[in-house]
Each structure stands twice: as structure tokens, then as C-alpha cells.
Amino acid sequence: MRTGKKILVSGVKPTGRPHIGNYFGAMKQMVDMQDEYDCSIFIADLHALTSVASGNLANSSGDDSALNVATNLAQNTLDLAIDYLAIGLDPKKVTLYKQSDTPQVAELAWIFNCITTMPYLSRAHAFKDAQAKEKETTVGVFDYPILMSADILLPGADIVPVGMDQKQHIEIARDTAEKFNRIFGETFAMPEPLITKDVAVVPGTDGQKMSKSYGNTIGLFASDEEILKAVMKIPTDSKGVDEPKNPDECKVFALHKLFADADLVDLKSRYEKGGIGYKESKEILARKISAFIAPLRAKREKIASDPEYVIDLLIAGGKKAQMKAEKKMEEVRKKVGLTFNQ
Ligand code: AMP
Numbered sequence: 163m164r165t166g167k168k169i170l171v172s173g174v175k176p177t178g179r180p181h182i183g184n185y186f187g188a189m190k191q192m193v194d195m196q197d198e199y200d201c202s203i204f205i206a207d208l209h210a211l212t213s214v215a216s217g218n219l220a221n222s223s224g225d226d227s228a229l230n231v232a233t234n235l236a237q238n239t240l241d242l243a244i245d246y247l248a249i250g251l252d253p254k255k256v257t258l259y260k261q262s263d264t265p266q267v268a269e270l271a272w273i274f275n276c277i278t279t280m281p282y283l284s285r286a287h288a289f290k291d292a293q294a295k296e297k298e299t300t301v302g303v304f305d306y307p308i309l310m311s312a313d314i315l316l317p318g319a320d321i322v323p324v325g326m327d328q329k330q331h332i333e334i335a336r337d338t339a340e341k342f343n344r345i346f347g348e349t350f351a352m353p354e355p356l357i358t359k360d361v362a363v364v365p366g367t368d369g370q371k372m373s374k375s376y377g378n379t380i381g382l383f384a385s386d387e388e389i390l391k392a393v394m395k396i397p398t399d400s401k402g403v404d405e406p407k408n409p410d411e412c413k414v415f416a417l418h419k420l421f422a423d424a425d426l427v428d429l430k431s432r433y434e435k436g437g438i439g440y441k442e443s444k445e446i447l448a449r450k451i452s453a454f455i456a457p458l459r460a461k462r463e464k465i466a467s468d469p470e471y472v473i474d475l476l477i478a479g480g481k482k483a484q485m486k487a488e489k490k491m492e493e494v495r496k497k498v499g500l501t502f503n504q
Contacts, residue, residue, distance in 0.1 A: 263480025
């Protein structure tokens with residue numbers, strides 16, 4: 163039911179610990195916008211299953227036996243729910259749920275599959291990347307954008323806060339909505355991506371996009387030691403303390419920009435004039451990240467001490483999301499001819 167507010171939909175995959183790229187690129191926007199929008203925020207556990215074939219859900223010893231995959235996925239899902247609450251999502255304001263509690267998305271994805279061509283989906287970046295890296299790509303990876311279209315279109319998203327890496331997926335959701343509406347009549351709203359300019363691609367400690375699969379992350383709830391270790395390994399050139407440096411070419415400065423505070427202007431001019439070494443810049447950065455993470459970590463520890471509370475919240479959120487999803491699916495089933503009462 164529309165509350166009069168616009169609808170925001172977004173999710174994160176439970177494939178490992180979230181990092182500050184996930185936070186600044188997408189999760190922060192969910193928190194910032196939860197008063198203004200009717201928010202459906204989910205844990206993308208069905209999407210996470212696409213990592214099974216590549217072993218990404220295995221535990222640290224590399225055990226990807228069925229039992230371990232299941233245990234890890236369930237644990238990652240619970241952990242991500244705790245993370246969402248720790249960063250400030252308010253379950254009274256947002257519908258927080260796990261994707262698999264709305265099986266209607268899988269049903270809708272099948273219907274979308276039947277109006278989507280293979281050459282169209284073959285152009286998706288994620289599929290092309292997976293093909294370049296892996297010998298055998300699963301149907302799940304190929305079809306990922308269609309499941310994501312269903313995630314977005316079923317709750318009627320007006321806006322989808324995501325990082326730049328998801329831009330093409332939102333375009334696919336828009337194309338899919340258009341195609342469905344053209345064939346079966348006006349059904350789905352046209353979603354808009356919300357990609358926040360300065361944090362569209364948060365760089366990792368190696369300068370590439372920060373990503374769970376590149377080993378270049380700074381964990382959103384990392385300890386002070388982990389933060390310092392990650393920051394200290396950021397590669398720099400060999401310029402001495404007094405030499406002028408180009409902040410735009412420095413991987414350390416790129417992360418300083420996440421904390422656009424009063425110090426940033428001063429830091430920039432010290433880079434340009436000379437007078438700051440990379441070691442000092444890294445120490446300042448590690449302190450800033452630690453100061454930002456410490457309260458989140460403390461809040462997370464508190465929430466994590468009561469997992470039953472979190473599971474109950476997810477069950478309640480799942481029921482609410484499923485009710486909304488079912489209502490929309492009834493309309494879709496009628497439109498495509500899957501029910502007798504047209
Ligand atoms: P994922 O972990 O792939 O489910 O990503 C969750 C959200 O974080 C998505 O909206 C991504 O676009 C966003 N994201 C992931 N990595 C980055 C990054 N390095 N910079 C900005 N946003 C990111």
C-alpha cells in the first residue's frame with residue numbers, strides 16, 4: 163500500500179563482511195533517507211547463492227561443502243541484519259527483510275526471463291567479467307540482473323541507492339519494466355538509481371574499486387588494529403616529506419575524501435605545497451576511520467548480543483514484505499494469464 167511517500171528499495175549481498183565502500187556507496191543513503199521514503203531494505207541471500215559455484219561462501223579454510231555453505235550463508239545473513247541495525251536503520255521506519263522471504267521475486271524473475279533475450283543479458287558487465295574470470299559461468303550469474311529487476315520492480319521502487327557498479331543493473335530493471343508494461347499494460351513504476359557522486363566508486367587500499375572479492379577492503383566494523391594495518395599497506399610513490407604531491411593521484415588522499423571535514427582543505431594544501439609525508443597522511447586517515455567506526459562497532463556488539471531479537475525482526479519484516487509482494491504478484495499473474503479471474 164502506498165503511504166504517499168516515494169518508495170526506496172536497496173539491498174546488500176550477505177557474501178562476507180561489508181566494507182566502507184558498501185557503507186558510503188549505498189548503506190549510508192538508506193539510513194539518511196529512511197524518514198523521507200517508504201523503504202524496503204533487504205539482505206540479498208538469493209543473490210548470494212550465485213557465489214556458491216565460485217566458492218565465495220566457503221569458510222576461511224576453503225571448505226565449501228554443502229553444510230558449510232548453508233551455515234555460512236545463514237550466519238552472514240544474520241550478521242548483515244545486525245550491521246544494518248548498527249548503522250542506524252530503524253526497523254520501525256523501514257521494512258527490513260531477507261530476500262528469500264519474498265519468494266514472489268523468484269516467480270516474477272521467471273516471468274521476466276520469458277520476455278528477455280539472451281543477447282540482451284549477455285551484454286551485462288557482471289556476466290562478461292565472470293566469463294572472463296571463470297571457466298564455467300552459472301545460469302544464476304547470467305540471470306542475476308533479472309532477479310535484481312524483480313527485487314526492484316516488485317515493491318514499486320521509485321529510487322534505488324547504489325554504487326556505480328550497479329548502474330547497469332538499474333538500467334536493465336528499467337528496460338524490463340518498459341518491456342513488461344508494453345506487452346501487458348502499465349504495471350511497474352520506472353525506478354531511478356541514486357548514485358552519490360563523490361562516493362560512486364569508493365577506492366580500495368590498492369586504488370581499484372573497494373570490493374569483497376579483491377582483498378582490498380577496510381571493514382565497516384574493523385578493529386583499530388585492522389584499520390591501521392589496511393591503511394599502512396596503501397601503496398604510494400617515493401616522494402619525500404617536503405616534496406609537493408598531487409592529492410588527486412594519491413590513493414591515501416582518495417580515502418581522506420570520504421571524510422570531507424574541515425581538515426581536508428588544510429591537508430590538500432599541505433600535499434600541494436609539500437610538508438606532509440605519506441606516513442603522516444596514513445596515520446591521520448587511520449585515526450579518522452577509527453573515530454568513525456568506533457561508535458558503530460560498539461553499537462553492533464550490543465545488538466549482536468541478542469540474535470533472537472534480530473531474527474524476530476527479520477521474520478516480521480519478511481511477513482510485511484511478502485504481503486506487499488503478494489498483492490503486486492496477484493496483479494501480475496492476472497495480466498500474464500496465470501489466473502482464471504481476469
Ligand atoms: P554488494 O556487496 O555487491 O551487495 O554491494 C552492496 C552495495 O554497495 C551496492 O549498492 C554496491 O553498488 C555498493 N558498493 C559496493 N562496493 C562499492 C564501492 N567500492 N564504492 C561504492 N559503492 C560500492
